[in-house]
Amino acid sequence: MQATRDMIGIYALLLAIGLPIVMAWPLAALERWVRGAIGWIAALMGLAGLGALLLLVPGLGETPSRVLELDWVPSLGLRLAFRIDGLSLTFAITIAAVGSLVLLYAGDYLKGHPHRGRFIGFLSLFLGAMQGLVLVDSIVGLYAFWELTSLASFLLIGFDADRQAARRGAIQALVVTGIGGLALLAGGVTLALVTGSWQLSGATASLVASPAFPLLAALFLLAATTKSAQVPFHFWLPNAMEAPTPVSALLHSATMVQAGVYLVLRLSSVMSGGIWWNGTLMVLGALTLAWGAFGAFRETDLKQVLAQTTIASLGLLMLLAGIGSELALAAALIYFVAHALYKAALFLVVGGIDHGTGTRDITSLRGLREPMSLSFIAALMAGAAMLGVPPLLGFWAKEEMYKAAALPDMAMIAALAVLVLGNVLLGAVGLLLAIRPFMGVQLATPKLPHEAPWGMIAGPLLLGIAGLALALLPGEVERLLAPALAAVAPAAKPFHMPRGIDLIGVPFLLSMLTWALAMVAYRLFNPMRIGLNKALRRVPSLDRGFDRAYFGLVRLAGAVTRLLHHGRLEIAMLTIFVMLAAAVLLPLALADGWPLRPNWPDLRLEEWGVMALAVAGVVTVVFAPGRLMAILALGIQGTAVSLIFLLFGAPDLGFTQFMVEILSVVILGLVMTRLKLEGRDPRPMEDWLRDGSVALVAGGAVTLLLLRVLETPLDPRLSDFFNENSAALAHGKNIVNVILVDFRGLDTLGEISVVMAAGIAVLALIRVARSAKPVPAAAPVPEPEAEAEAEPDKPKRARRRSPA
Amino acid sequence: MNSLIFRTVAPFLTAVMLAFSIFVLLRGHNEPGGGFIGGLIAASALAIYGMALGPDVARKALRVHPLVIAAAGLLIAILSGMMSLAYDVPFLTGLWAEFNMGRDVLTLSTPMLFDFGVYLVVVGAVASMVLGLEDNEEESP
Numbered sequence: 001m002q003a004t005r006d007m008i009g010i011y012a013l014l015l016a017i018g019l020p021i022v023m024a025w026p027l028a029a030l031e032r033w034v035r036g037a038i039g040w041i042a043a044l045m046g047l048a049g050l051g052a053l054l055l056l057v058p059g060l061g062e063t064p065s066r067v068l069e070l071d072w073v074p075s076l077g078l079r080l081a082f083r084i085d086g087l088s089l090t091f092a093i094t095i096a097a098v099g100s101l102v103l104l105y106a107g108d109y110l111k112g113h114p115h116r117g118r119f120i121g122f123l124s125l126f127l128g129a130m131q132g133l134v135l136v137d138s139i140v141g142l143y144a145f146w147e148l149t150s151l152a153s154f155l156l157i158g159f160d161a162d163r164q165a166a167r168r169g170a171i172q173a174l175v176v177t178g179i180g181g182l183a184l185l186a187g188g189v190t191l192a193l194v195t196g197s198w199q200l201s202g203a204t205a206s207l208v209a210s211p212a213f214p215l216l217a218a219l220f221l222l223a224a225t226t227k228s229a230q231v232p233f234h235f236w237l238p239n240a241m242e243a244p245t246p247v248s249a250l251l252h253s254a255t256m257v258q259a260g261v262y263l264v265l266r267l268s269s270v271m272s273g274g275i276w277w278n279g280t281l282m283v284l285g286a287l288t289l290a291w292g293a294f295g296a297f298r299e300t301d302l303k304q305v306l307a308q309t310t311i312a313s314l315g316l317l318m319l320l321a322g323i324g325s326e327l328a329l330a331a332a333l334i335y336f337v338a339h340a341l342y343k344a345a346l347f348l349v350v351g352g353i354d355h356g357t358g359t360r361d362i363t364s365l366r367g368l369r370e371p372m373s374l375s376f377i378a379a380l381m382a383g384a385a386m387l388g389v390p391p392l393l394g395f396w397a398k399e400e401m402y403k404a405a406a407l408p409d410m411a412m413i414a415a416l417a418v419l420v421l422g423n424v425l426l427g428a429v430g431l432l433l434a435i436r437p438f439m440g441v442q443l444a445t446p447k448l449p450h451e452a453p454w455g456m457i458a459g460p461l462l463l464g465i466a467g468l469a470l471a472l473l474p475g476e477v478e479r480l481l482a483p484a485l486a487a488v489a490p491a492a493k494p495f496h497m498p499r500g501i502d503l504i505g506v507p508f509l510l511s512m513l514t515w516a517l518a519m520v521a522y523r524l525f526n527p528m529r530i531g532l533n534k535a536l537r538r539v540p541s542l543d544r545g546f547d548r549a550y551f552g553l554v555r556l557a558g559a560v561t562r563l564l565h566h567g568r569l570e571i572a573m574l575t576i577f578v579m580l581a582a583a584v585l586l587p588l589a590l591a592d593g594w595p596l597r598p599n600w601p602d603l604r605l606e607e608w609g610v611m612a613l614a615v616a617g618v619v620t621v622v623f624a625p626g627r628l629m630a631i632l633a634l635g636i637q638g639t640a641v642s643l644i645f646l647l648f649g650a651p652d653l654g655f656t657q658f659m660v661e662i663l664s665v666v667i668l669g670l671v672m673t674r675l676k677l678e679g680r681d682p683r684p685m686e687d688w689l690r691d692g693s694v695a696l697v698a699g700g701a702v703t704l705l706l707l708r709v710l711e712t713p714l715d716p717r718l719s720d721f722f723n724e725n726s727a728a729l730a731h732g733k734n735i736v737n738v739i740l741v742d743f744r745g746l747d748t749l750g751e752i753s754v755v756m757a758a759g760i761a762v763l764a765l766i767r768v769a770r771s772a773k774p775v776p777a778a779a780p781v782p783e784p785e786a787e788a789e790a791e792p793d794k795p796k797r798a799r800r801r802s803p804a
Numbered sequence: 805m806n807s808l809i810f811r812t813v814a815p816f817l818t819a820v821m822l823a824f825s826i827f828v829l830l831r832g833h834n835e836p837g838g839g840f841i842g843g844l845i846a847a848s849a850l851a852i853y854g855m856a857l858g859p860d861v862a863r864k865a866l867r868v869h870p871l872v873i874a875a876a877g878l879l880i881a882i883l884s885g886m887m888s889l890a891y892d893v894p895f896l897t898g899l900w901a902e903f904n905m906g907r908d909v910l911t912l913s914t915p916m917l918f919d920f921g922v923y924l925v926v927v928g929a930v931a932s933m934v935l936g937l938e939d940n941e942e943e944s945p
Contacts, residue, residue: 651836659844663930666851670937730898731913733834740838741915741922745896748918749881752925756874759929763871766936 005059010068012052013082016092017135019045020128024121031117039107039455042120046100046127053093060086060483072138081199083137086483087333091134091254091262093480094337097466098254098344099127101459105348106246108455109355119159123250126152130255134262137199139188146184146227146259150177153256157243169239172546176236180226184263187219200266208274217276220267221284228260228314231287235543238307245351248303249459252310253347254340261314261336264321265329265488272324272489281322282411286418288315293425297521297528298536302350302360302433306343309386309429313339316422320401323415326485326492331400333481333488334497338393338467342385345463346433349379352456353437358446362432367442371449374457376438381464383434387427387518388511393471396498398423398514402507420510420517427518432525474499574691577698584701588708595707607647614640622692626679627672635665652736674766814856821849829923830916839919843926850927851934859938870932877924884917 023045031038072080103123110116129148136142151174158170194212195203207213224230229237237257241248251257264281271277292312299305313335320332352375353368354360369376385394405416442449451457470477474497482495501508521528566572588594603611617637624630638661645654683691722735722743732738740748825845832838850870854862866873885896896918903910 652838652841655836656841656844659841659848662848663844663851663934666848666855667934667937670934674937730915731833731900731911732915734832734836734838736836737832737838737919738915740840741833741919742898745885745898745915745918748922749885749896752878752881752922755925755929756871756878759871759874759932762933763936766939 005056006068008052008055008059009082009084012049012056012084013068013135015052016049016096016131017128019049020124020131022128024125024128027124028117028121031120036107036111038117038120039104042107042124043100043104045124046096046103049131050093050096050100053089053096056084056089057093057480060084060089060479072141078140078198079138080141081137081201082135083201084135085487086480086485087262087265087487088134090333090337090480090484091258092131094254094340095127095130095134098340098463099123099130099250101462102246102250102344102348103127104455105249105351105459106244108453109244109246109351111453115159119156119244122152122155122159123246126156126250126255130259133259137201139192139198139200142200143181143185143188146223147178147181149256149259150174150181153177153240153247153251156247156251157240159244159247160242163242165239166242168547169236169242171550172236173240175546175550176226176233180223180233180260183219183226184223187216187223190216190219203267203270205270206273207270208272208277213271213274214276217271217274217280220263220271221277221280224260224263224318225284226260227263228257228318229288229311230260230284230315230318231291232542234288234291234311235541235546237311238304239543241301241303241307245303245347245354248307249344249347249351252307253344257310257314258317258336258340261317261321261332264318265332268321268324268329268488269490278322278324281318281324282415283322285315285317285319285322286415288312289319289418289422291315293422293429294532294536296425296429297525298532300362300529302353302362302365302437303347305362305429305433306346306350309426310343312422312426313343316401316419319415319418320404323404323412325404326489327400327404329488329492330481330485330495331397331404333484334393334400334477335397337470337477337481338385338397341463341467341470342382342394342430345378345382345460345467346386348456348460348463349375349382349433352452352460355452355456356447357449362436364443364445365437366440367438368449369438370442372438372451374451374461378457378460378464379434379438381467382460383430383432385464385467386430386433387515388423389515390501391468391471393467395511396471398511399498399501399507402510403505406506406510416510420514423514424517424521427514428521428525431518431522435522436525570691574694577694581694581698581701584705585697588701588704592708595704595711598707598710607644610640610643610647613637614644627677627681628669628679630681631665631668631672634668635661638664652734811856814852818849818853821852822846825849825923829919832919833916839922840926843923844930846923846927847930847934850931851938854935854938859935862935862938866931870928870935872928874925874928874932877921877926877928879921880924881918881921884914884921887914 027038027042030041034041069079069081072078103120106120106123110119113119126149129145129152132145133142133149136145154170154174157173158166160166190212191203192198194207194210207216226233237252240251289312292308292315295308295311296305299308317332317335320328320335350360353365353372356372357365359365385392388395388398401419402416405412405419477497478495485492485495614637617633617640620633621630621637624633639658642654642657642661645657722739726735726738727733730738730742825842828837828845829839829842850862853865887899888895888897891899899914901912
């Protein structure tokens with residue numbers, strides 16, 4: 001029995017996580033052949049994952065939570081483990097259901113778009129990453145999937161990459177959630193150090209008393225609040241609305257932004273109880289709820305309205321998680337499911353309206369109930385769920401959260417007030433979306449209103465029906481949410497869905513108050529919008545600060561680049577030699593001590609002759625009147641050095657050095673003619689002094705270093721090893737060559753790759769210099785100059801560097 | 805380079821140097837020499853040829869672009885290292901084969917092949933630089 005369950009678990013993981021990630025590219029390629037059917041195919045793939053996940057629900061109470069472990073990086077002791085418990089399955093099943101319908105929807109929504117296949121592929125990749133995020137148990141795996149969702153959402157939000165706003169929204173989302181990702185990594189590592197386990201399930205005892213608790217709370221909360229768009233990081237979410245509607249429907253209902261909620265719920269069994277955790281969550285959650293709920297009234301674009309309500313709902317979930325009681329956590333779980341269903345449905349309906357009428361502006365949409373009757377039904381169901389009307393799931397979520405907060409305590413009363421306020425405003429928005437565009441007299445719209453194709457209607461209708469069905473089948477919901485609550489709050493009493501309404505209880509009275517006030521707010525939508533926009537215009541947001549920081553960073557990078565890559569060869573050389581001298585002299589002066597005075601060398605006459613040749617070469621280089629003579633003298637000096645190598649028993653080195661010297665002379669001579677340098681090289685006195693003194697200091701430093709090195713006794717172990725083994729192991733008597741091609745073959749492979757790259761680079765520079773050269777023609781050709789003005793450092797740098 | 809003597813001698817000099825470079829390459833395993841030195845000698849030979857007869861003639865004589873030679877060398881070096889995979893030993897492990905040729909024993913090995921790759925990379929890369937720089941002389945008035 002156990003073994004069968006494990007097998008089902010493994011298949012479910014492969015279908016839910018592996019399949020969408022692996023299929024991302026094939027789906028993108030497949031679109032070319034199957035055209036419109038791509039949405040159905042992708043949805044089928046999503047449904048396979050959903051089915052497999054549903055099969056796991058019956059065994060939730062009994063099976064051990066971990067089902068699949070595999071070695072990931074064995075040398076680091078990393079194992080990839082997945083955990084299937086109530087919480088991960090609640091999220092995974094919701095994600096799979098919403099995701100499948102969104103895939104289906106996207107196939108029709110992007111009909112005729114040249115990159116529809118790519119879009120479906122990105123969605124699929126995102127879906128797999130998100131499933132991995134909620135199902136994985138390894139801390140490193142959690143981080144990897146977390147970042148993968150950020151990357152995939154970057155691709156999705158910036159899908160219309162031609163538009164600047166889309167690019168900005170994508171970069172903003174990536175940067176903000178990326179900061180959170182780093183915090184998650186740091187928090188995960190801290191957690192692993194505290195608990196001694198690299199699995200999340202390794203944290204079993206409460207961490208509140210741990211000295212690392214404030215740090216852990218800060219890091220994990222930073223991760224969760226950036227991902228879940230809590231104040232003050234809420235600004236990225238509305239900008240992410242630049243994405244095509246299916247993306248918004250997926251990212252801002254059940255996935256992406258819910259990753260932060262998942263993280264908080266997942267950790268609440270060990271983190272809940274400390275003021276750092278619960279207090280921060282309650283304050284941020286309440287602020288976010290209020291900000292988003294009021295923000296929804298400031299917008300007229302339907303998608304922006306929904307974006308603000310998503311911010312509010314995320315705040316609500318965080319607030320509930322912050323309250324942290326059994327009832328509050330249960331309410332959070334119900335609300336998560338209810339919200340995912342109705343929010344995805346509303347986004348999809350809005351996409352349908354946009355598709356059918358050509359506008360999303362609420363002030364110009366009226367009377368669509370006739371031409372878009374199916375959308376109207378879907379919007380009614382979703383809007384009613386948002387308002388919390390029985391018997392929909394949204395109603396029970398609201399009842400539960402009021403029950404959780406109805407306590408005689410100052411903090412709780414405040415939380416309850418914020419919850420009621422939030423629900424009133426969200427409910428009013430629900431009414432607004434369900435009624436306003438569909439009732440009344442039809443207005444003229446850019447397109448003649450028409451119903452969307454089946455693929456785009458099926459999603460919102462099914463999601464609405466699911467919201468109703470789940471509320472009518474409390475027993476089925478319990479099978480999933482009871483284990484989920486047990487995972488979040490291990491000490492909790494068994495969870496039961498509420499089955500009857502207590503007509504005189506506080507929660508229901510508050511519900512009736514909510515409805516009444518929501519009706520009022522709905523009536524006052526227009527005056528409230530104008531008033532709120534006037535009142536809140538001056539509230540500072542990080543949105544503009546983000547731009548300032550972002551472009552400031554770009555400018556800083558540019559300034560640093562210009563400082564270091566100024567393109568002036570003489571300054572670059574000067575920097576290199578000054579640094580060299582410092583790097584050699586400082587350790588000698590501070591740590592190692594200066595060399596003793598060396599003994600006068602005992603050399604034979606011909607050896608003295610070679611030395612004299614080398615010195616003569618150097619002196620000629622310095623005092624030569626023309627460049628060509630200096631180059632030749634440099635060659636003479638190098639040849640003398642290679643002779644020294646020969647004389648003192650390094651024939652290979654001498655041989656190579658000799659060839660290098662010859663080629664250097666040839667190449668330097670060619671460069672000189674190539675650059676049309678003048679034969680003479682006069683320099684001002686101060687340059688002469690500066691360069692000369694730097695050269696003397698650097699040369700003296702290297703000499704001192706070599707003398708110091710020679711004072712230490714030679715360690716013969718390496719030479720002995722090569723002497724012994726060169727012939728025995730590598731069948732060669734020339735040790736130098738055997739080292740090059742056999743013992744240290746990998747190094748040589750790296751070196752020849754560098755030689756190859758240098759060859760390509762030099763050729764490229766020569767070509768660049770050739771094309772940048774002004775062509776002598778009848779008319780003056782201003783092009784290189786114009787280019788030089790636009791990009792001050794580029795062409796100059798290329799021309800200057802070519803001699804190197 | 806308009807010296808008649810230089811232009812007449814250069815092809816012979818190049819041929820001798822190329823032959824010598826291969827000699828140096830092959831003796832490298834037991835005597836001073838090897839791929840780096842051989843490659844530098846061959847590159848100098850090509851530089852001489854290019855200087856005497858013009859880089860276009862030199863390029864035509866090579867038939868392929870010098871960088872192609874370098875790339876082929878890199879490929880040969882990598883492949884010689886990968887041959888060890890067939891024997892389930894680490895990358896770049898030397899493999900040796902001896903053939904009895906009657907009087908002598910011919911020894912072939914992957915390090916030799918590797919050295920040949922080094923030789924080609926050095927020839928190709930240096931020759932492409934030199935010939936590229938020589939190009940300009942043609943253009944200059």
